[in-house]
Amino acid sequence: MSDLPTLRKKIDSLDTTLVNLLNERARVSLDIGTTKRLDEEAKNGEKAAEDLHVYMPGREKQIYEKLERMNHGPLKHESLNAIFREIMSASIALQKDVSVAYLGPPGTFSHQAVYRRFGDSVVYVPQKQITDVFEAVEKGRATYGIVPYENSTFGSVVETLDYFIKSTVKVRAETYLTVHQCLLSNSPLDKISKVYSHPQGLGQSQEWLSAHLPEARRIAVKSTAQAAEMAALETGAAAICSEICSELYGLDIVARDIEHGVANTTRFLIIGSSSDDQATGNDHSLLRFTVDHRQPGALCDGLKVFKDYGLNLFKIDSRPSGLRPWHYVFFIECSGHASGDKLPSVVKDLNQYCLDVEILGSFPNERTASETC
C-alpha cells in the first residue's frame, strides 16, 4: 500500500475525474430535457411542453436496478443508491424547476418520503393537510405531491382515498418508508395527560398507549410534526411522531419504537398532473369505480373482469361516495399498466357493471420481493 500523501493525491485526481464525469452526465440530462420538451411540443403543443414531466420513476427504477447489478463493492448498495438519488435529483432540477408538496410542517414522515424519492435539489413545499397537497398539484402550485396511502399496521389513509374520489391528479409513483414512532415530550411519562398525533400515529401506537398512558387524552391533529409543534408549547403534553422532531421542535425522547406490528411501513403515492410514464413490465395501476347497484352481483362481476384478463389484485378499498347514504366508491390496485394491452380492455368491460371507471395512474412496482411475501 502507498503512503498517505500518495493515496490522497490519488483521491484528488479521482475527484477531478468524478466532477468532470458528473458534469458530462448533467449535460446529457439537459439534452434529454430539451428533447422531451421538443417531442411534447410537436405532439401536444406549447402548453403541454411547459407542463412536461421531467421525473420519470420507471427510468429511475431501471437505473437503480442496473446499479445493484453492476456494483461489486466495497461501496454498499444503499450508499450507491443515496449518491445516485442526489445525482438524479440534481439532474431533474436542471431540466426544470421541480417542487414537491407534502404534508408538513418539516419533520413528518411525508417529508422523509419526499427526501427519499426526490433528494435535495427539488423545492420542498410543506402543506397543512393532505387535501392541500392534492390542491397544490391541481392548481399548479407544486409540480408533484406526495401523499400517504396506507400503513402496514393501521391500514388505508382514508383522507387520501377520499380526495381521490374527486381529484383530477394522477398517480406517478409509489415509495415505501419504514416508520418508527416515538413519544416526544418535555414532561416525564408520569406527568403526560395529553397525546397529540395524526390518526395514523395514534392508531399505529394504540397498544403502547393503552399499556403506558391509559388515562391520557388522545388528540388527533393534521400531522405528526404539527403534533410535535403543539406538544412543545404545553407542559404535560406529548406527541407521537418521528425521532427527528425531537431536534426540530426541542422535545425530549420519552419512548422509542412505540408502534405495534412487525416492520411498520407506510406507503406513499407520488401524484402529478398527469400520468404519462412508460410501462416497465412490473407495474401496478390504481382504478376507481362505482358499481351499478341496480344490477345484483355487479361488484362480483366487475372483479371477475380482472381475473379474466389475468390481472392480479393487490388492494381493494371502498369509501362512502358522499353523494347518498350507503353508496360506495371502490378503489382497486392491480397489476398492469394503462398503456398495456389488458388494462384498457378491463376498463371497457368494467363499464358494463359500473357507473364510472377511471384509471388514477400506473406506476412501477417498488415493493421488494421480501415485502411481497
Ligand SMILES: C=C(O[C@@H]1C=C(C(=O)O)C=C[C@H]1O)C(=O)O
Ligand atoms: C434524464 C432523465 O430525466 C430524469 C433524470 C434521470 C437521470 O438523471 O438519470 C432519470 C429519469 C428522470 O427522472 C430521463 O428521463 O432519462
